[in-house]
Amino acid sequence: MTTEHLFDLQKVAKRFVKGKDSITIFDNLDLSINKGDFVAIMGPSGSGKTTLLNLLGGVDQPTEGEISFDGQRIDKLSENLLAKWRANNVGYIFQFYNLMPMLNAARNVELPLLLTNLSSSERKQSVATALELVGLADRAKHMPSELSGGQQQRVAIARAVVSDPKLLLCDEPTGDLDRATADEILKMLQLLNREFGKTIIMVTHDPSAAKYANRTLHLDKGKFVDRELAA
Amino acid sequence: MNDFYLIYKNLTRKKLRLTLTVFSIFIAFTIFGAVSALKGSLDSGIEMSADNRLVTVNKINFTVSIPYAYVNKIRAMEGVKDVTHANWFGGYYQEPAVQIVSMAVDPTTYFDVYNELVVPDEQMQRWQSNQTGMLVGARLAKVYGWKVGDRVPISSNIFSQKTGGQTWDFTVDGIFDAEDAKVDTGYMVFHYKYFRETNSYGGDNVGWLVLTTTSSDLNEQVAKSIDEAFANSSAETETSTEKAFNKAFLEQIGNIGLIIFGVVFMAFFTILVVVGNTMVLAIRERTNEIAVLKTLGFTSARIFKMVLIESLLLAFIGGLLGLGAAKLIVAAMSDQLARFLPNIAVGTDVIIQALLYMALLGLITGIAPAINALRLNIVTAFSRG
Ligand SMILES: Nc1ncnc2c1ncn2[C@@H]1O[C@H](COP(=O)(O)OP(=O)(O)OP(=O)(O)O)[C@@H](O)[C@H]1O
Ligand SMILES: [Mg+2]
Numbered sequence: 001m002t003t004e005h006l007f008d009l010q011k012v013a014k015r016f017v018k019g020k021d022s023i024t025i026f027d028n029l030d031l032s033i034n035k036g037d038f039v040a041i042m043g044p045s046g047s048g049k050t051t052l053l054n055l056l057g058g059v060d061q062p063t064e065g066e067i068s069f070d071g072q073r074i075d076k077l078s079e080n081l082l083a084k085w086r087a088n089n090v091g092y093i094f095q096f097y098n099l100m101p102m103l104n105a106a107r108n109v110e111l112p113l114l115l116t117n118l119s120s121s122e123r124k125q126s127v128a129t130a131l132e133l134v135g136l137a138d139r140a141k142h143m144p145s146e147l148s149g150g151q152q153q154r155v156a157i158a159r160a161v162v163s164d165p166k167l168l169l170c171d172e173p174t175g176d177l178d179r180a181t182a183d184e185i186l187k188m189l190q191l192l193n194r195e196f197g198k199t200i201i202m203v204t205h206d207p208s209a210a211k212y213a214n215r216t217l218h219l220d221k222g223k224f225v226d227r228e229l230a231a
Numbered sequence: 232m233n234d235f236y237l238i239y240k241n242l243t244r245k246k247l248r249l250t251l252t253v254f255s256i257f258i259a260f261t262i263f264g265a266v267s268a269l270k271g272s273l274d275s276g277i278e279m280s281a282d283n284r285l286v287t288v289n290k291i292n293f294t295v296s297i298p299y300a301y302v303n304k305i306r307a308m309e310g311v312k313d314v315t316h317a318n319w320f321g322g323y324y325q326e327p328a329v330q331i332v333s334m335a336v337d338p339t340t341y342f343d344v345y346n347e348l349v350v351p352d353e354q355m356q357r358w359q360s361n362q363t364g365m366l367v368g369a370r371l372a373k374v375y376g377w378k379v380g381d382r383v384p385i386s387s388n389i390f391s392q393k394t395g396g397q398t399w400d401f402t403v404d405g406i407f408d409a410e411d412a413k414v415d416t417g418y419m420v421f422h423y424k425y426f427r428e429t430n431s432y433g434g435d436n437v438g439w440l441v442l443t444t445t446s447s448d449l450n451e452q453v454a455k456s457i458d459e460a461f462a463n464s465s466a467e468t469e470t471s472t473e474k475a476f477n478k479a480f481l482e483q484i485g486n487i488g489l490i491i492f493g494v495v496f497m498a499f500f501t502i503l504v505v506v507g508n509t510m511v512l513a514i515r516e517r518t519n520e521i522a523v524l525k526t527l528g529f530t531s532a533r534i535f536k537m538v539l540i541e542s543l544l545l546a547f548i549g550g551l552l553g554l555g556a557a558k559l560i561v562a563a564m565s566d567q568l569a570r571f572l573p574n575i576a577v578g579t580d581v582i583i584q585a586l587l588y589m590a591l592l593g594l595i596t597g598i599a600p601a602i603n604a605l606r607l608n609i610v611t612a613f614s615r616g
Binding site for chain 2: 059085094112
């Protein structure tokens with residue numbers, strides 16, 4: 001079954017159990033996200049933005065409820081199947097880039113391709129294309145420590161798109177960057193959304209970053225408030 | 232790029248730590264290799280001793296000599312097959328540091344008692360009829376390149392000639408060898424008569440006696456009757472099997488087995504702690520990176536394997552270097568050690584054992600960090616960092 005929704009969340013609950021206490025982050029959360037959308041998630045610290053992103057990205061699982069991705073349930077998948085699902089469908093962009101310090105830019109970008117069946121020459125081709133896309137073709141051999149924050153984040157974007165996933169998840173991708181560099185990164189995400197049809201879900205604290213998105217969700221105490229504010 | 236490249240990059244990312252860890256493993260395996268070679272050499276003496284061979288020494292100490300007359304008395308005893316005798320010559324070649332294991336023996340009986348040694352017939356005949364000749368073991372001959380017909384001066388650091396000087400001239404009359412490579416051939420023998428007639432010390436005394444019994448069942452009985460026959464004489468004897476004699480000789484040096492075990496155990500325990508700790512720390516430092524790999528879709532099993540291979544690699548790099556060093560050291564020292572430690576070498580059995588320990592070391596030090604990496608939860612890893 002295919003739908004126009006990339007994500008459908010129904011009655012999703014997430015609780016963390018710590019000893020005898022259990023903290024409820026979400027209870028009865030419903031959400032749909034369209035294919036090809038660029039969604040910004042905003043909200044105060046501790047409101048559950050990262051937790052939601054983790055659920056959507058399949059690195060965490062809901063305590064209750066259903067999460068469907070492209071019509072397929074992912075909330076009950078085993079750890080190994082989830083890993084495979086992530087490799088095939090999701091590109092991640094983190095606030096602190098999270099590049100491997102001992103690998104150069106090209107090898108960092110190549111990492112996700114180790115999980116595919118591509119030959120080494122096909123991988124080289126994909127890496128070159130991805131680095132070209134983020135404007136860092138001339139930095140392929142540079143180590144992360146030799147790159148600026150904005151350049152590192154661009155390498156991270158190249159890594160996120162190199163295996164051509166449908167979905168990009170970004171947790172405060174510009175949180176560590178100055179305004180001008182942040183705008184560069186956001187424009188790049190917008191390009192990936194508009195020209196390459198990537199669905200993007202981005203957590204941000206920055207209202208001007210959220211302006212790049214088509215839709216902004218405000219999360220507070222585990223609930224969406226004032227849902228279509230940006231629309 | 233492949234997983235192995237990642238492992239390699241992880242292993243070599245901190246050069247100083249890698250160097251120190253490899254060095255500690257290197258030391259442990261150098262000790263293990265050298266000490267095992269030592270033990271192997273000591274054991275092979277015991278292992279190679281014939282079942283029916285007895286050694287008679289002076290009861291006071293095996294360095295005190297025995298009257299020559301005992302030889303014929305023992306030869307006449309019931310259950311005795313062949314009897315021979317030997318005197319320690321304390322020989323060296325050109326320089327006192329270059330010791331040559333050399334003994335004055337009875338040319339007619341020595342090779343009957345040591346029948347695992349083989350000499351070509353014509354060489355044996357030439358030697359037996361040439362009082363100043365010597366028979367050289369194949370290994371010793373090889374060390375100095377001595378050939379049949381060579382004239383070789385050997386000096387003694389114990390005895391001197393009646394005519395003055397401490398050097399005796401010998402001609403190499405033959406080379407003896409053994410089929411079993413473990414049998415020691417790193418020494419030379421010459422005529423007792425030549426020794427007795429030329430040394431200034433005088434007296435018809437032999438260092439020790441070696442005899443064979445007609446059957447190993449008679450060993451105890453024969454030993455008992457020999458020692459009883461000379462009880463209360465001026466030179467009381469102590470007779471034991473060659474095996475027991477070799478063992479007792481070694482025990483004079485100390486309880487070698489225990490020392491070896493202690494040294495090896497401490498060396499291994501230390502590196503187990505050092506390397507184990509290093510691996511745990513190294514993986515903990517990479518918590519964030521492992522979480523990233525998992526987020527990208529690397530399975531936990533794959534990461535587990537990568538960590539384990541990394542620690543195995545570490546163990547094998549250090550271990551093989553150490554074993555190589557042990558081999559070089561033992562090879563370099565084997566000539567000087569020949570007097571006490573015949574045929575000392577890092578043998579195949581030691582190598583196999585060492586490889587096993589390397590694998591074990593890699594697994595033991597890798598398993599905890601590998602399990603940590605396996606269990607690492609992406610969500611908590613990121614919220615911690
Ligand atoms: N693994 C965990 N165990 C227990 N509690 C957790 C865990 N992860 C998150 N929480 C709690 O869940 C709540 C939501 O956390 P989350 O990280 O989703 O917030 P956030 O909106 O991303 O905040 P920020 O803007 O600071 O990143 C917080 O109160 C946090 O303490
Ligand atoms: Mg967050």
